Amino acid sequence: MALLKLVFASLLLLTTSSASPLFHRDGDLVSFPPFVHRGILCDLPIPVVQKLLCPRQGSPSSTPTVNTPIGAAQxxxxxxxxxxxxVKYADAQxxxxxxxxxxxxxxxxKTDVSALPLACPQDGIDDSAMSEDCLSMILYVPNSIKANxxxxxxxxxxxxxFVSGSATGPGLDGSNLAVATNSIVAVIQYRLGVFGFFAPNGPKNLGVTDTMNALKFLQKVVPSFGGDASQVTLAGQSAGASMIRALLATPSATSLFKAGIIQSDTMDYGFLSTQTQQTMQDFFNSQISCSSSDAACLNGLSTSSLLDAQDNLANAAFGLDNSATQAEPIRPTTDGTLITNTLDSTMPFPAVNKNLLISTVLNEAGFTIYGGFQDGLSPSTYRSFIGGSFETSVAAQLLANVNYAVPAGDDDNSDVRPQLQQMGTDQVWRCPTWTFARSWSQHGGKVYLGQYVVGSSYPGNEAVPFCTESGSVCHQDDIEIVFGTVPNPNAAQSKLIKEVQARYSSFLRTGVPNASGYANWxxxxxxxxNALQLGGTGSVPVGACDPSFxxxxxxxxxxxxxx
Known part of the structure; x- marks a missing residue:
């Protein structure tokens, strides 16, 4: 069988010149140009950006102190x-x-309690905004929560x-979410890219174990803030959602959290296999001027040189091993020691018992497809693109499916980007998520599925006009809804923010996202x-996500x- 290619992977190669990519990688899509990179927005001296989108900065009006088992927290x-x-939650060399x-x-x-953590090393932000000493988090504790x-x-x-982002990204101020849910909100960071997943000296999933240590830290300290250490729920979007899936596949992490909220996980890709990881590891090791056993040399390499080597790895990965994908080659590995199951059909699915809330958005692939085909997509180009991306028999089935077919009678001047956008959304996000949900429920867990049909255009998505059109909900457009950080929300957004936060509040406490005044989920x-339309009414149509397709x-x- 010919290799199945990611339906829109070739779009990642589009360039404005040989040296300047049209879109760089970020999120789980092609990313925005550096001037709108999420990690740098909150460092700009633009008051409206900092006020609406970023964790609140500046001198505090007071410095409350809480005594914890590991010292006073200001x-x-x-x-x-x-x-x-x-707070810094872990140390790591x-x-x-x-x-x-x-x-x-x-x-x-830092000595200023209002200071925010520096991001982990990544492309697209200034050196002064990042540090390898980055294992930190921000806790948001409502005044309504008392000691007991x-x-x-x-x-x-x-x-x-797994190569960018931070706890200080746009829209991630947890204040509104904490108040609305009357819960402690912790936004964490973990080592990214080759620092967290491609150690030359052997460890494969350092970023995963960093996250586990963040949870261990919280178990120690949340009781001091009025929290219950046994009532910890993980939530994350895109790669953050994939990290939660990795933790669900890690037996040693089971006791660290009780439930999970998974938003826009690229489940189609799976985790890396040990063989693929080793192939990529060997290539990365060849890009640095040190033996894998020479600790002094490895520690002496500059951060910037390692980011350059990481870029070389990302560019080469798909050619080294197609399973790496062009879209997200750096990700957790099913190493058999920490992560012991793929949680998909390639291994026997384990018995499970945690409750999950899993969602996607209406147009997950919208940024990629409409950004790549900016002037439209004709039926003939569409057919050629699918034919060149899939094995012949698979391409024929896709083009014959009513959800992706060119309507009869359409001439070659028609724009069929909607069909390709739906195909990308279904392949990478929606359908594998529904497949996972069926397996999870069959093996003992309970899972609630949803799809956002109302969103808030995330900073950077305006680079693709489709993502700002009425009715479009692109990848990342659920973030500000969940956090309640939408700038000047309209009536539909305000209504959905209130509903989602009420449902999350219930889920945090009961494992069931039903709240008074809202439809049964x-x-x-x-x-x-039973996928619920979030911002709409009723259930999401099955479409091509039928188990037989x-x-x-x-x-x-x-x-x-x-x-």
Whole structure:
């Protein structure tokens, strides 16, 4: 069988010149040009950006202090009914396992309690905005939570294709979400890229173990803030959602959280296999001027040189091993030691018991498709593109499917980007998510599926006009809805923010996302996924996500490559 290619992977190669990509990587899509990179927006001296999108900065009006088992925690109270605590949760030397800190301390050696943590090393941001000493988090604690409140904690894991993002990304101020859900919100960082997933000296999933240490840290300290250490729910979007799936496949992480909220996970890709990871590791090692056993040399390499080597790896990965994908080659590995199951059809699915809330957005692939085909897509080009991207028999089935077919009678002046956008959304996000949900429910867990049909255009998505059109909900457009950080929300957005936060509040406490005044949200079953339209009414039409089509007649990438 010919290799199944990611339906829109070739769009990632579009360039304005040989040296200047049209779109760089970020999120789990092609990314925005550097001037709109999410990690740099909050560093711009633009008051409206900082006020509406970013964690609140500046001098606190007071510095509340909480005594924890590891020392006094000083926070920044800014009049929002929330106290914000920035804290370093773990120590780590380059390419070594991290360890939970024994003493409460501010990130990056800061002394100002209102200071925010520096991002982990990544492309697209200034050197002064990042540090390898980046294992930090921000806690948002509502004033309503008292010492014995036993409040739940929501831990947010940011996205960024495992190569970008931070706890200070646009829209990730947890104040409104914490107040609305009366919970502690923790937004965490973890080592990215080759620093977290391609250690030359052996460890494969350092970024995953960093996240586990963040959870261990929280178990130690949340009771001091009025939280219940047994009521921790993980939530994340894009790569952050994939990180939660990795933790669900990690037996040693089971006791660290009780439930998960997974938003826009690229489940089609699967985790890396050990063989693929080793192939990529060998290539990365060849890009640096050190032996894998020479610790002094490895530690002496500059951060910028390692980011350059990481870029070389990302560019070469698909050619080294097609299962790496062009879209997200750096990701967790099913190593058999930490991550022991693929949680898909390539291995026996394990018995499970956690409750999950899983969602996608209406136009996950909208940014990529409409950004790549800016002037439209004719039926003849569409057919050629699908024919060149898939094996002949698979391409024929896709083009014959009513959800992706060119309507009869359409001439070659028609624009069929909607069909390709739906195909990309279904292949990478929606259909594999529904397949996962069926398996999860069949093996003992409970899962609630949803799809956002109302969103808020995330900073950078305006680079593609489609994503700002009425009715479009592109990848990342759910983030500000969840956090309640939409600038000047319209009536539909305000209504959905209120509903989602009420449902999350219920889910944090009961594992069921039903709240008074809102439609019943039924869990998925093997026969009916019951995917709720978030911002709309009723259930999401099944479309091509029928079990007999994607995952059966048309294999997912993880099936094709047996990873």
């Amino acid at each position: 926070g920044a109270a800014d009049g929002s009914s929330v106290v914000r605590y920035s 380059r390419w070594q396992a991290s360890s939970v800190v024994a003493k409460w301390s501010l990130p990056n050696g 409140s036993k409040a739940p904690t929501l831990v947010w894991i940011h996205g960024g294709s 039924a869990p998925a079953t093997s026969n009916n996924v 994607w995952g059966d007649a048309i294999p997912y990438d993880y099936q094709l490559f047996d990873i």
